[in-house]
Amino acid sequence: MTMPEIRYRRLLALYPRDFRREYEEEMLGVLMADPRPGPAQVFDVLRGALAAHLRGSARESRAARVVQVFGAMLLFAVALRRVSGGVRGALRDYLGSVPVDAVSWVRLAGWGVVLVAAFVGWRMLGAVGATAGLAGEILSPARFYLDTPASVLWAFWLIVAAVVVLIAGLVAERGRARPAGWGWVAAAGMVLVVQGTLISYSWRWAVAGLAVALVGAAVLRQEPGLRRRLACWAAPVIVTVPLVQWGFGGFIEYNMRHPESTQLIGPLQWAALVLVPVAAFAGASVLDRRGLPPAPARQG
């Protein structure tokens, strides 16, 4: 390895790892061929490295865009399922009052706005919609927290999913989004809506399995590298299921058996609810990076 190459590799080491994996060899070739080495060239590389850190990698921003669209579609479907179920119930019983509360409508509208914003490429509108959706997901179970703390736990996966979609929208690539496989996720959403409104209880698990399979088909249509990154984004949501099931099973059972002395979620339990999804994302990201092909071998 020549001295200039060693120097350039040191400079390129300042770029994010994903960026280096994608462009290091190409950039090295261009730098070596550039007849104008000097401080301006070094400054240009430093500026590029800083910009790459601030912007994040292309793979990350592409994955975030897919997460935003797919996540918003599924959250919209869940919100629509609840609203349509409430409307149907009210129509059937002729209650004559407002059948569905405002929070449910806000949640539905919020995720709808996120979808529209993603498809037309309006990032700020997407953030506003996701914030409204997240507020709805939090407020919906929080209203019953003092009487039934488990309501927050049962809805916790939705809250985490809403946070994930909000963050994904903020770091997603710019421009209009129509990721491959979105039709499959739309079909899964429709299945979820139908499952909650029309299908008898005995068929619910089978239909839910169909929805999961449709989402799986959409994920399989992504590039392999992108699929792994999608798994990282999904990890915080998935981990909430065993977390609530096993970590809070005794807590929920106690409250069910002792309605006269309901326990609220303690500070340590809240910390676990926040930290476990974060740790799941970090752990999945570490595994993802280990699974990536190693950076190009240095010569010399």
Added chain:
Amino acid sequence: MNEPTFLILTALAGESQHGYAVIEDVERMTGGRVRLRAGTLYAALDRLRGEGLIEVDREEVVQSRLRRYYRLTGAGEQSLAAETARLREQATIAEGRLRARRADFGGATA
């Protein structure tokens, strides 16, 4: 769209090119006024790939080094066409005003 981005898309509108060829093409197109550097070029290429305006056409290894050719996508073509129309419109306005200014100036001195 900033000038380096416009010039990179213009370079790739002709044919797929690798990074260093883009630098040389931009330099030729601008008569030596703009010579992109590696950091600027690859930041732009990464961003344009992320926005779906360009994509990798093919890869080859030359002297043990990866050489990747980039090409314009359909969205990139649309974006470049829109920016070209915008610049042409502005240039037409500028030309018209300069022409009028010269006519006024000529009339005043006549």
